[in-house]
Amino acid sequence: EGPSATxxxxxxxxxxxxxxxxxxxxxxxxxxTRHESLRTVYPTHEGKAYQSVRPPEPVELPxxxxxxxxxxxxxxxxxxxxxxxxxxxxxxxxxxxxxxxEHVLLLVIHHIASDGWSNAPLFRDLSEAYAxxxxxxxxxxxxxxxQYADYALWQQRLMEQDEERQLGxxxxxxxxxxxxxxxxADRPRPATASNRGSTHTVHGDARLHRALTxxxxxxxxxxxxxxxxxVSTLLSRSGAGPDIPLGSPVAGxxxxxxxxxxxxFVNTLVLRTDLTGxxxxxxxxxxxxxxxx
Numbered sequence: 001e002g003p004s005a006t007x008x009x010x011x012x013x014x015x016x017x018x019x020x021x022x023x024x025x026x027x028x029x030x031x032x033t034r035h036e037s038l039r040t041v042y043p044t045h046e047g048k049a050y051q052s053v054r055p056p057e058p059v060e061l062p063x064x065x066x067x068x069x070x071x072x073x074x075x076x077x078x079x080x081x082x083x084x085x086x087x088x089x090x091x092x093x094x095x096x097x098x099x100x101x102e103h104v105l106l107l108v109i110h111h112i113a114s115d116g117w118s119n120a121p122l123f124r125d126l127s128e129a130y131a132x133x134x135x136x137x138x139x140x141x142x143x144x145x146x147q148y149a150d151y152a153l154w155q156q157r158l159m160e161q162d163e164e165r166q167l168g169x170x171x172x173x174x175x176x177x178x179x180x181x182x183x184x185a186d187r188p189r190p191a192t193a194s195n196r197g198s199t200h201t202v203h204g205d206a207r208l209h210r211a212l213t214x215x216x217x218x219x220x221x222x223x224x225x226x227x228x229x230x231v232s233t234l235l236s237r238s239g240a241g242p243d244i245p246l247g248s249p250v251a252g253x254x255x256x257x258x259x260x261x262x263x264x265f266v267n268t269l270v271l272r273t274d275l276t277g278x279x280x281x282x283x284x285x286x287x288x289x290x291x292x293x
């Protein structure tokens with residue numbers, strides 16, 4: 001689709017009180033130095049992209065004066081700028097200044113270099129580095145046991161040994177899967193995806209939670225499996241048919257050494273639910289359990 005901000009991950013952190021701007025800039029440099037994924041670019045050679053880890057260099061922290069009225073628009077504008085992954089680092093930082101004691105730190109990271117899990121080690125390391133830099137010293141971290149490039153090599157070796165078996169499994173699992181959802185819609189599908197979605201939140205009280213947990217325990221399932229069966233039932237009864245594929249994100253960090261890395265490890269599994277034959281909900285839950293395990 002060409003240059004796009006679809007996979008930008010913007011994170012705005014409001015900072016109240018005295019701020020040492022130079023210490024923050026140094027802490028960002030420490031962060032990028034520690035995590036190679038944040039200083040990796042992806043040029044192409046003969047039509048194929050490859051990782052190129054750049055040596056550590058100072059991170060820029062542009063200062064942007066804003067007011068309470070212009071803050072939201074400035075955040076949106078800075079967050080929507082696409083990355084040039086072949087030449088530029090997948091991380092940008094801006095410091096928006098509302099006043100001497102009021103700042104907003106905006107970090108925008110391309111999804112190729114981060115995921116939801118990464119936020120915890122990212123902000124933990126940034127916080128530790130900032131605390132150290134305000135004291136005039138470098139952070140005293142233990143070296144990371146591995147870097148993202150190591151994980152990429154592991155994946156390559158795994159595929160060399162097991163690619164055909166894994167491809168065979170997914171070809172069989174996804175046989176005859178519709179290319180598009182068959183759920184009736186209240187408007188035409190646009191020719192080009194806008195990527196503008198929304199979230200619908202459903203709240204369940206403690207009594208419902210206990211009942212669902214008990215059902216899961218009685219059937220040897222998990223609460224996730226109960227929710228999957230319930231959503232599949234709802235979609236099927238809403239017109240989506242008896243074959244319901246749902247996408248579920250998984251962390252993808254299969255080794256403890258990866259837990260403290262900033263990087264893109266998340267993956268999406270297709271969980272296909274079979275509602276043919278009008279099964280009871282307990283019977284459906286057994287089917288879901290077999291599929292998920």
